[in-house]
Amino acid sequence: MAENIETVSIAGEVRSRFLRYAMSVVTGRALPDVRDGMKPVQRRILFSMFHDSNLTFDRKASKSAKIVGDVMGNYHPHGDGAIYDALVRMSQEWVMRVALVHGEGNFGSVDGDPPAAYRYTEAKLTKAAAYLLNELDQETIDFRDNYAGNKREPIMLPAQFPNLLVNGTAGIAVGMATNIPPHNLAEVLRACVFLIENPDATVALLLDRVKGPDFPLGGKIVTDRPTLRKIYEEGTGSIKVQGEWKLEELGRGRSQIVVTSIPYGVDKGALENFIGGLIEDKKLPQLLSVSNETNDKDGMRIVLELKGDADPVLVMAYLYKHTDLQKNFAYNMTALVPSADGKTMVPKDGLSLKDILQHFLDFRFETVKRRFEFELRKLRARIHILEGFRIIFNALDRAIKLIRESNGKADAAEKLKAEFALDDEQANAILDVQLYKIAKLEINKILDELREKKKRAEEIETILASKKKLWGVIKGELEKLAEEFPERRKTRMASEEDVLEFDEEAYIVKENTNVVLTRDGWIKRVGRLSSVESTRVREGDAVIAVVPGSTLDTVIFLADDGTAFTTRINEVPASSGYGEPITKFFKLADGVRIITAVTTDPRFTPADTAKGPYLFIATSAGNVLRLPLTSFRPESTKVGRRYVKLDDGDKVVMAQLVGGEESVMLASRQGYIIHFKLDDVNILSGVGKGVIGINLGDDDVCIGGVLIGGSRFDAIEVEQSNGKTARYGREARRVVGRGGKGDEVVKRLTHARIVPPPIELVNWDEIEGKPTKPKV
Template sequence: MSDKPILPGPDGIEPINLRDALEERYLAYALTTIMHRALPDVRDGLKPVHRRIVYAMRELRLDPNGGFLKCAKIVGEVMGDYHPHGNQAIYDALARLAQDFAVRYPLVDGQGNFGNIDGDNPAAERYTEARMTAVAAALLEGIDEECVDFRPNYDGRVQEPAVLPAAFPNLLANGSSGIAVGMATNIPPHNADELCAGLLHLIKHPNATVEKLVEMIPGPDFPTGGVLVEPRDSILEAYKTGRGGFRLRAKWEKEETGRGTYQIVVTEVPYQVQKAKLVERIAELMTEKKLPLLGDVRDESAEEIRLILEPKSRTVDPLLLMESMFRSTELELRFGLNMNVLSAGQVPNVLGLRDVLRQWLEHRVDVLVKRSQFRLRKIEHRLEVLDGYLVAYLNIDEVIRIVRFEDDPKAKLITRFKLTEVQADAILNLRLKSLSKLEEVEIRAEHDKLSKERRELQQLLKSDELQWERIASEVKQVRETYSKSTPLGRRRTSFADAPTIDVDLDAALIEKEPITIVLSDKGWVRALKGHVDDLTKLEFKQGDKLKRAIKASTTDKLLLLATNGKVFTLEASLLPGGRGHGEPVRLMIDLEENHDISDAFPYQPGRKLLIASTGGYGFIVPEDEVVASTRKGKQVLNVTEPEEAKLIVPVPVGADHVAILGDNRKMLIFKLEEINEMTRGKGVILQKSKEGALADARVFKKADGLTWTDSAGRTFTLSWSELKEWVGARAQSGRLVPKGFPRSNSFGPAF
């Protein structure tokens, strides 16, 4: 035995760069996944496993009008001859092709339990039976006529088709989805009648625009129905680029139940939503109190879907209830469009609607040409044989003599009558009982008929116009078979515009309850249930105390003014409960360590606010402009250290004057119109002060007078005539406050 190493290099080891090895192997894996597993072929709309299942069923002669066969037998044939993978994976693919709630135009006619829309699995393959549907038969039409390429199977024993003839526009009709390496595909199903209308238009107008095609193919048609609420512009853009999405909603109706009560009946759920899991999820959300408008949910489905949603009370608006359900549950979903397909079975690319239709038509022309050429060869062979028969008929006695007495009758027939080998073989293979049928009239009749067909085929192969006419005729036949007037062809998904809801849905989804928000001096926040007036029993951490107590509701937003002039927004419903000391507000917002919260108040849309700094600068800002959407807050008042943002006070409707109070207990009153309205900035000087800083402000109506509240909760009001000595112009220093003004140097709660 030789000691020579098997592998090249020292000790039989060949050094390879690890990066090169990994790249090469991963690329091979990626290409296999893309081409042989995840992406469909644009021509027949099938992935290899589906193509092999359909072809194997044909080989087993499971025609639409024939008998059924156990799925275990079908799976075994597919696995043994074409698809060397697990039988469960093959059976799952086969079962899905039979599910009318998963496939718009099923390719498999199943007998037995093939699963349901609740998500239950099909019965085992030994219990179920299947055969092809008419759609699958259309995909295979003409496959014996050398119209598509075949390739060796995985072990080279048999041949399998690389693509099917596809006389049905399967890619768009049934859709497809898959995840490859670095790319994915997601194509929704469409209506075959509409697709054929678009194809016929494209045949007649090869340069048709997508806008025109979308008039005939307005959008997907899902097997489970539903309502498309995607705007037309978005649909158009998606079909142009091959990327986009469609908002799909459940179909529902209001059903009166007597005495002013009602219930919502859902009759169609979005595509690929499992009904049982949907009901389970709705029940979970109800338990978590995230669906406050919903009272109960139950499933009364039998053959047809019937999902019952009961409102919390008869006063709940059904439209608002359903909008809240669409937002929180899978009663609405977005079905993505990513038309990533294999062109010519080789090139993965994202195609628009027009290109997908065009490439299918080009494939049909290619199939037509190859089928015509195959038929032409068959006709020419038959005509050659008929010519030989005619010679034999006219010289029957001589032919019989040659066959009986000559040593090499074939050669003698060829030389005697100038026949071809094919003709000579055909004559020699005739049985004696067939001689009586060799009548000249019949031979000539068949000869004339085939000659005519040959001329037509030759003209067809020479004329593009005739080829497109034949394709149009085939498409019309498909359209007629699957027209919208048929049970299978009727459009199931309808179109509608999403209703405009004026109510804040976010607030509607939260159960409205009164709360008291407590903010401590050191920035701890909590929400007590109800509106609490007595806060003396509240406990705080050592060294901490009450800063603000705000009466609000769970549906409110809390606005926080920081000393750096930023405003932060918190959802009241998400604040920690009243047990304990709450949580530091810094955990909820991004506030710098050297700054603090100076004021807090509930958000009220449409209101205006006066914002001011300790330096006496300020401006009026619309409250809608200060709401922040992120943890980082929104910069509203620009301040320069050591000044700080001090306060925000509301501007009542019709207010015309403002009172400014300084730390030096001097008060100034001037017209509100002297203050600028801005959305961000430093503002204008409100009150000048040589010592101290701005302490408080109050905006009021001249006719109502100026009101303040002391520490005991008593309210005092000075009329305009009593306030005249404090009235001046903006930026003055003002005069000392009136007698009896609170020692706290504050007008009291502003909100």
């Protein structure tokens, strides 16, 4: 066997095989053909139903199980599930703009209900599907062997309309994807006619005919025309779609919103459940309930019951912002197009609207040309036969005499050929015809047919000899098809008045509350808190911050890795229990802890002025800095904002809002304490590392500190390694310059941690516009 062993590069072999696999997925499964808009599985389903089972729209439907079995056994050697899914999708009117399969039975619903198993459903082709298939028997397209080599299947379907645009498609291949929205059939056909008449037409002119996507569920497109034009020129972009709604007055001051359409691809059932969750969580207090009143007569009706004084415009603006009632469709025009030599199909992205229409028209030109050539061949063959009848008609008696005197059919054929200069085909046709067919009256019919066939042949030859005439035929067929499918648009192009401004504060019930943060990173919102000890925490956990504020304001959580996370206080879960872990709302790196929280309520942190407010920050490396609170007030993303730059191994050990304090005390692990003025620390305009606050010795770290002065605290309390605590007042620790080592207050022991000052609570009952002195 040695002569059969070949040494190859494993990298090269893997690359080669993966490329073959990738191209197989791209061309054989995931991407549609620009000519008929079909993926192989869709094409094989339609071909099998039409060619093998004759399941046309005017016939009785057949079991889906049989259709799936025929397709899988003859053309598509993949799973039955994939075939049935494709069959179901082509029948769903909320997916396809022009359905190609008529389904009988449970084929799913727009509410997300799955279809019944294929043994329970039946299907046949729709009338529209006929226009993709009915030229198959006219040699308009090429065929190839199926996977087993025992049948022939079409390479593409002889589509009479641009199915790729009309029904759209979605697919993910290797290294590329496609996502094409559906469009209105009549609009697309009119654009094709316009492009035939004006080959140099721009995308902007074509968009006068094709207004934009036309989704089967309706909705309205709020993307402006310049953006749409750019998307259709570049073949990629995002199209914003909204559901439509109307207000219904019920009398006695009651009213309701009725959602009459939803964006393409949205699960209506899931949408209703989500809106119900918003109502239950009181995130949309203007709504009382949501119900589904959709029916065949009135169409889609998602009913939202309003409170008496609710503004429906505000409600819809919130729903557009927070639910799938507004959705961006990621337009990605990628398809298989003919290669430069026209022999193969290659993937191409960034196709413009004009590219798609031109590829279809080029394909249609070749298809119609081949159809006429096929018809002409058939006509010429028939004319040839009829010419034989015409020849013998003038000597019919002589022909009959020759046939009588012959010895069998073969001899008669030879005598006719010799006598009348006929060929085999004509002679055999004459001998096969019944005698009465060549009587005088029947011969007249034959001669009339001969004249008609010659006339038609001449017409076709004239058409084939002129591209202009051939394009004229194509144009006429497209116009006729547009008349047969004149359905109006379902998706409306929105005006400026349709765009609702979203103001999040309009949906929040304003109330005073407290945000509780624990050492283990659990957060919750409580309205009244008599004492820190009265709130529930998990075993082994402890409260490290309680910050007051209005639900309209935000709270800032500061992590020890130098990241700040800001969210609306209203978004913090209200709970009488433990609350929720903060990692549910923000993305914290491994091992990172939240060390404190700061409110942005202007009653406690005044609006930003030249004098503050500021954050004072100290790190384990002994660096300190002051930073304006301004940039941290607005909501952040889940990943937060950086508020200090840290070296490897460094972390924040103190972050505190500066009030009327004058100085700061910092403590180190090895027993040092330093006391210096806050004014010694510069205020940074942006994020930085700061300056040295305490000069640390080898293996020493800063463990934290306390702001001193004002009406708050005048000492730092430190727990030592022996478990005892020591208190160092401002008078005992003199103020020195920033950046020194400070005083060594313990020698044989070390500092374990800073004992946090007691948490101050606000008595909301005493608040009248401005908070009174909080209770401890």
